[in-house]
Amino acid sequence: MAARSFLYGGDSGGGGGGGSGFNSVLVTNKRPPFSSSMPLDSHFVSGSTHSFAGARSMVSFDQDGGNGSGRNFFQTFDQEENGDDEYDDYFQHPEKKRRLKADQVQFLEKSFETENKLEPDRKIQLAKELGLQPRQIAIWFQNRRARWKTKRLEKDYDVLQESYNELKANYENLLQEKEKLKSEVHDLSDKLLLQEMEKGTSDSSSTKSPCEPLQQEQAADFLNDEDVGVRSDATESSSPQYVDLIERGDSSYLFEQDQSDESLDEEDKLEKMFVTTVSGYMLPKIESGDYPELDAVNSSYLEFPSHGEDEDEDQPFGFWSY
DNA sequence: TTGTGTTTTATTGCCTCC
DNA sequence: GGAGGCAATAAAACACAA
Numbered sequence: 001m002a003a004r005s006f007l008y009g010g011d012s013g014g015g016g017g018g019g020s021g022f023n024s025v026l027v028t029n030k031r032p033p034f035s036s037s038m039p040l041d042s043h044f045v046s047g048s049t050h051s052f053a054g055a056r057s058m059v060s061f062d063q064d065g066g067n068g069s070g071r072n073f074f075q076t077f078d079q080e081e082n083g084d085d086e087y088d089d090y091f092q093h094p095e096k097k098r099r100l101k102a103d104q105v106q107f108l109e110k111s112f113e114t115e116n117k118l119e120p121d122r123k124i125q126l127a128k129e130l131g132l133q134p135r136q137i138a139i140w141f142q143n144r145r146a147r148w149k150t151k152r153l154e155k156d157y158d159v160l161q162e163s164y165n166e167l168k169a170n171y172e173n174l175l176q177e178k179e180k181l182k183s184e185v186h187d188l189s190d191k192l193l194l195q196e197m198e199k200g201t202s203d204s205s206s207t208k209s210p211c212e213p214l215q216q217e218q219a220a221d222f223l224n225d226e227d228v229g230v231r232s233d234a235t236e237s238s239s240p241q242y243v244d245l246i247e248r249g250d251s252s253y254l255f256e257q258d259q260s261d262e263s264l265d266e267e268d269k270l271e272k273m274f275v276t277t278v279s280g281y282m283l284p285k286i287e288s289g290d291y292p293e294l295d296a297v298n299s300s301y302l303e304f305p306s307h308g309e310d311e312d313e314d315q316p317f318g319f320w321s322y
Numbered sequence: 323t324t325g326t327g328t329t330t331t332a333t334t335g336c337c338t339c340c
Numbered sequence: 341g342g343a344g345g346c347a348a349t350a351a352a353a354c355a356c357a358a
Contacts, residue, residue: 097331097352139332142345147330
């Protein structure tokens with residue numbers, strides 16, 4: 001057995017100990033039995049003379065091996081209260097664990113509430129009050145601290161779980177809201193596009209050549225052309241995105257490149273691919289009434305960025321983004 | 323009554339502090 | 341190196357359903 005291997009070898013506070021075993025049993029408690037009718041608070045009064053008769057609660061061993069022989073065992077066992085049967089039981093099974101009485105536990109609980117650490121003086125005092133071994137008091141506090149810690153961990157876990165659930169719910173709400181807004185924006189841009197097309201076909205039909213379907217490849221090439229850089233701040237404009245993106249004529253807004261001689265080719269390119277509306281906006285050339293084509297354009301160039309691309313300011317179709 | 327799960331009491335070994 | 345705390349664990353006591 002280790003240094004602390006004993007069953008209540010006096011108050012060693014965990015360090016003492018030494019020989020133990022039933023041969024060294026010696027009961028030390030000679031205090032009057034604790035009466036459950038006593039107000040518990042009285043036991044907290046300093047210098048209180050009340051005490052528990054704890055000897056019945058636990059087997060006690062003396063450190064020195066005791067010279068007590070035979071009937072010295074459980075000398076103060078409360079025979080009056082427990083009767084001969086229990087006495088015999090103790091005598092025949094002296095190592096049996098005994099639970100503390102409810103009153104004793106209540107007393108210890110109160111003490112624990114005031115301070116969950118146990119100073120040596122307090123331990124002795126409590127032991128006297130309860131008629132238990134100081135070692136028992138120490139063990140009780142130790143186990144009580146462990147239970148308290150477990151409870152606290154459970155509470156902490158619950159709090160964290162609740163917080164997590166709340167955050168998760170908020171996140172899901174935001175996702176839903178985002179999807180809703182996305183579809184709203186899509187609908188509105190479709191409407192705007194149709195509006196502009198109607199204007200364009202009715203007002204310019206007499207003076208302009210028939211609209212040609214926008215070739216996706218052409219458009220993609222054009223829009224990807226580094227020489228025709230799209231202004232990245234177009235998306236930050238407060239005007240409708242489509243309008244911002246394709247402002248007519250004033251290519252200085254849409255494009256960074258100067259209107260130099262070389263840019264004449266680009267102007268031709270623009271003319272081929274876009275139609276200028278009466279309201280001055282440039283729209284991709286689409287055959288009037290050919291809405292499936294429009295859908296194709298929409299799906300090709302009006303796609304929403306997927307997750308993670310939202311912050312990509314350099315994407316080639318940035319001005320199509322919302 | 324009995325099997326089983328939970329709680330309580332106690333031990334052991336390791337660690338830190340003084 | 342001793343005192344005391346803590347985690348892990350054993351084991352008795354207890355609760356309770358079948």
